[in-house]
Amino acid sequence: MSESRALRADARRNRDAIVAAARLAFDHDEQFRFDDFAARAGVGVGTLYRHFPTREALAAAVYEGEVAALCDQARDSTRAPGENLDAFLRGFVGYMVEHAALARTLAAVVDPAIQTVGGSELEHTVADVMTRAAADGAIRDDVAPGAVMIVLHGIGSATDRPLWASESRAAVEVLISGLKKA
Amino acid sequence: MSESRALRADARRNRDAIVAAARLAFDHDEQFRFDDFAARAGVGVGTLYRHFPTREALAAAVYEGEVAALCDQARDSTRAPGENLDAFLRGFVGYMVEHAALARTLAAVVDPAIQTVGGSELEHTVADVMTRAAADGAIRDDVAPGAVMIVLHGIGSATDRPLWASESRAAVEVLISGLKKA
DNA sequence: ATACAATATGGAGACGATCTCCGGTTGTCA
């Protein structure tokens, strides 16, 4: 999660400005064309692209903190492994639902195809927490973490369903109970 | 599913040519820009857009038949409602997995935001089959069909995961067992 | 058969978003 190399002062300043602007835009669920983020942050398009090659990279940067916090919490938990998994899944989906406006973008972090920092960290955490729960006998041990990722991804990318929030919560519950030992 | 009005002979011919060309392209997992479908079918871009306003509309037309067949089969089944639901879900996901190349496009049919013929028919079928299974006591009665749609959508749009096929099958199994009465 | 109206066609080009490229600026370090 640490930068590969120290950024020059102005670069860091610009990067931060872009992320801040993007977070604001996401919060308000405004949908900009990518270039606009540059204008919003008061930098040139080139600068934007240099820091964030893709929209997903930007989204990942914005949510890196939140996702990492959620993940850390799950890893450091002292709860029983099974409960911990349940809480983590509910928590993650809850976060998406509460930030409905943001979830659309968050989908990028969950997206399977994208190997962003946030993305892979999330998947690692899911794998970890599942492994622990399985070892504890709380869930089946024959379910790949990827199956869970697919469900999370489905939730994150269905934000425009009218009943998205409730359906998503229902989906996690089904997921959680489906993971339990047969 | 029937056309709203009779198409003129040449129109119907062109429409069919486009769908045929698109099916071929999807089969080979070639990814065209939308305009290319026109060239492939030997018609002008205008014609393409007149018949299919969006990429999703085209995808829906291509898979309308297959999806409808799957749906009809589930509706007409004489199996026990619970088994029928399981079979339908496994069957649908199986179809997606076997036509991995097509599933990417099929995702459009499953997509929540899109009210295509195929899309809504699928959702209706899911709802129907679930209702029957619930009435029969085979599954919980507090799960919205939308929750299932979200999972299906997740599967359909995760085709570029390296382990997509196996993860998808795992996801349906979790879904199926999660739907069972607690 | 013929003519006319309704319907459909095609593809040039407008449009809008994405991304690159490089002359100029700023920060850093000795």
Place this chain on the structure above:
DNA sequence: TGACAACCGGAGATCGTCTCCATATTGTAT
């Protein structure tokens, strides 16, 4: 306070999407 590397900016090239309308085809009424 040079001097060099790192970084900036934003004009404009690129590319997919979609519209528009003069022309062509089909159906039908006589």
